[in-house]
Amino acid sequence: MNDIDGRPGASSALADETIFSVIHAAHALEDKLEEALEKAHLSMPKYSVLKELVSAGEALSLGELASRLSCVRSNMTQLVDRLEADGLVRRVACPTDRRSVKAEITEAGRDRQAEGSKEVTRLQDAVASSVPVEDRATLVRLLAHLK
């Protein structure tokens, strides 16, 4: 006796506003993440770039970075501008393709990424442990589903 309004699809305790609820919940999570990273003086986009550079283990072109972080190139241009101003990254010319510019992480960048990572891990643990054990498998499944 759910599906009160009789619309097909809106059944079984899935409210009319589920989409907004999910988005809202994610935003709340995002805010927590931003808050945690702030302790390391980093924003999420900046942290993502540093993390990518560290895990790649080498300098990456701006286009490659944009592609890996799923954003447009012009965004990466600005982001790297800011990271460069912070001294966390530096632009280096690509020797094999003169159109391309690579972003190389600096020592300061490495340090900041490590600090950020600590904070992220802390939050990660807190959030993970707040998810009821019996719901974890479902969460993972839902996530895979909504890809």
Next chain:
Amino acid sequence: MNDIDGRPGASSALADETIFSVIHAAHALEDKLEEALEKAHLSMPKYSVLKELVSAGEALSLGELASRLSCVRSNMTQLVDRLEADGLVRRVACPTDRRSVKAEITEAGRDRQAEGSKEVTRLQDAVASSVPVEDRATLVRLLAHLK
């Protein structure tokens, strides 16, 4: 035998990147929503304001709108600027408090909100029906949890 890395909290198939997965999934959902609303020539923030005004059934002060949509006032100032430029809303002076400005929806605004609502409902149904029946209760529970 989960919890491979042995960190407390990071257990039972909850990967190290769960936070990012959730945020990423929500962003994907958000993109779909933006895409749907685009058919009604609306952005999510604009739609939210119109929806709030319709459901309130009366003009609301910018501060009230900001508070209901959980954003800062300066943001609402700009948003209403754009909505006003679109002819979907109009500013009216508050008779009882000369500091306050109310946003009143126009006829065009009402129409657009209705169009947007149709698109949102369509997407809502599609998403809802893509969530496995046996996972729905859990989803609702998780959402309530992450409030």
Next chain:
DNA sequence: TATGTACAATTCATGCATGAACGATATTGA
């Protein structure tokens, strides 16, 4: 009543995201 405090909206600076237009360089194919 005058004054200090609280509150409303705005403006400004900044960050982050997009897409269009552009110049420089690579690559392809006639």
Next chain:
DNA sequence: TCAATATCGTTCATGCATGAATTGTACATA
């Protein structure tokens, strides 16, 4: 070889979000 085409990064215009500073108004109380 050289003209068309594709790709790379940048710039610019725009939207949306924040917080700080400002202006105008309301209100409490000394």
